[in-house]
Amino acid sequence: MAEKLADRTVVGLRCPEGRRELFVFDAALAGFGVRVPAAGAPVFVFEYKARGPTGWRTRRVTLGAFGTEITTAEARRQAEKLRGLVRNGHDPVAERRAAQAAANVAEVEAKAVAAAAAYTVDVLIGQWEAHHLAERSASYRTRVPREMRTALAEWVAVPAARLSREDAMRVLDAVKADRGPIAANRLHAVARACWGWAVKRGALSLNPWSAVPRPSRELARERVLSGAELGALWRAAADLGEPWPGIIRLMLLTGQRRGEVAGMRWEELDLEAALWSLPGERTKNGRPHTVPLSRSATELLRAVKRRAGAALVFEGARKTVPSGFGKVAAALDAALAKTAKEAGRKAAPWVLHDIRRSVATGLQRLGVRLEVTEALLNHVSGSRSGIVGVYQRHGWEKEKAAAAEAWAAHLMTAVDGTTARSNVVVLQQAG
Numbered sequence: 001m002a003e004k005l006a007d008r009t010v011v012g013l014r015c016p017e018g019r020r021e022l023f024v025f026d027a028a029l030a031g032f033g034v035r036v037p038a039a040g041a042p043v044f045v046f047e048y049k050a051r052g053p054t055g056w057r058t059r060r061v062t063l064g065a066f067g068t069e070i071t072t073a074e075a076r077r078q079a080e081k082l083r084g085l086v087r088n089g090h091d092p093v094a095e096r097r098a099a100q101a102a103a104n105v106a107e108v109e110a111k112a113v114a115a116a117a118a119y120t121v122d123v124l125i126g127q128w129e130a131h132h133l134a135e136r137s138a139s140y141r142t143r144v145p146r147e148m149r150t151a152l153a154e155w156v157a158v159p160a161a162r163l164s165r166e167d168a169m170r171v172l173d174a175v176k177a178d179r180g181p182i183a184a185n186r187l188h189a190v191a192r193a194c195w196g197w198a199v200k201r202g203a204l205s206l207n208p209w210s211a212v213p214r215p216s217r218e219l220a221r222e223r224v225l226s227g228a229e230l231g232a233l234w235r236a237a238a239d240l241g242e243p244w245p246g247i248i249r250l251m252l253l254t255g256q257r258r259g260e261v262a263g264m265r266w267e268e269l270d271l272e273a274a275l276w277s278l279p280g281e282r283t284k285n286g287r288p289h290t291v292p293l294s295r296s297a298t299e300l301l302r303a304v305k306r307r308a309g310a311a312l313v314f315e316g317a318r319k320t321v322p323s324g325f326g327k328v329a330a331a332l333d334a335a336l337a338k339t340a341k342e343a344g345r346k347a348a349p350w351v352l353h354d355i356r357r358s359v360a361t362g363l364q365r366l367g368v369r370l371e372v373t374e375a376l377l378n379h380v381s382g383s384r385s386g387i388v389g390v391y392q393r394h395g396w397e398k399e400k401a402a403a404a405e406a407w408a409a410h411l412m413t414a415v416d417g418t419t420a421r422s423n424v425v426v427l428q429q430a431g
Helices: 002-006 072-087 092-118 121-132 138-151 165-179 181-201 227-237 244-254 258-262 295-302 325-342 353-365 370-377 386-391 397-416 424-430
Strands: 010-014 021-026 032-037 043-052 055-065 275-278 289-292
Touching (some): 055 092, 138 181, 227 353, 227 397, 244 258, 244 295, 244 325, 244 353
Antiparallel strands (some): 032 043, 043 055
C-alpha cells in the first residue's frame, strides 16, 4: 500500500501512541508521506522542521485525500514545492496562518467600514428617535428629529462618524445666522445628546458636539407681560387669519403650551363638563393632563366651526397642526409696540412662551396656591418634584377650575381696559 501511494521505497513508518492511524514516508522526498487512518481514505501530507519560540518543532501540511482530492503525482509536486520553500527559510504553515489572520482582520475592517458608511446621520437620528425618545411626548418626538434633519440637511446621507468638530461648528454658525442664537443653542443640546447616545451604545467612537461650546450665552427669561399687554394681544389676535385668533386667545386663557393648544383635538374636549383632557403623548412631560375650561374658553371653543371629519380643532389648510408661530408673533409685535408707546416706554422683547409665564405670575398675584398653579399648567418643579411628586396624588381639580375662572375674569378686565375686581372670593369659595 505504501509503495503504491508514494511510488517510492518506504523510508519509515510511524504510529502515534494512542491514535489508530499510520504515517508512511517517502524515501526520495524528505517529509513527503501519507497518513493512513483506521477508517477512511489515506491522506497525503508534508512534514518539516521549523524553529519556534520554544525551539524546533514539526509542522505538517495536509495535501489532500488519495483518490478523491488529489493524485499521487500532484501530491508529490506540491510536496516538492513546499520542500523548496522550507529550504529557502520559509515556514509554510506559519505563513498560511498569518495570511488567514490578515484576511480575517481585513474582513472585519471591511465590515466595519461598510457599517460605518451605512450608519448615516439620518439613520442615527432615526434610531435615537425610536429608542431614546420613546418616552417623550409625541410632539417632541416629531419636532426635534425634524428640526435636526433640517439643520443637518447636507449631512443626512453622510456617515455620522465623518462629522467633525469643525463641521459641527459650521452647522451651528449657520443656524445661528439664519434662525438666531436660541435655535443654535437648542440644536447644540439635542445633537450633543443624540451623538452621545450613539457613543454610549458603541455605534460611534467620538461625539463632535461635546467639543463645541454652546453658540450663545442664555439668560433665564423673566419677561412677564402686563395686563395692558395681555389685553393688547387678545385684541390684536382678531386681525390674524384663521385659525390663529382662537389659538392665541386660548393660550391667554389657559396658559397651556402653544403646541398643545395648536394640536388640540375634538376628542380631547368635553365642553359640557368644561374639560380638556390631554393624553400623555401630547404633553411635554409625558403625563396626562386635565385642563378645566373657563366660561370664556368654553364659549370660544363652541364658536369654532368644526369641519366635517376634522380631528383637529384648529386644523390647518393641509389638515395638519398649524405651523408658523414665528410669523404670528411678528404680527403681534405691533400691538405690543403700540401699547408700550401709549405708556410712554419702549417695547421690551418678548416671545410667545412669555404668555405662559405671565399666566403663572398672574395666578400667583391672584392668590392661587403654587401647587394649584403648577397643577393647572402641568409644570413639574419645586412643589411637584422629588418625594412630593411620588406621594402627593391630590389632583387639585376643584381648585384648578376656580383658578381658571378667576384668571379668565382677570384677563377679560384687561381686554376691556377696566380695573380688575378682586377674585379672592372666587378662590375662597373653591377652598
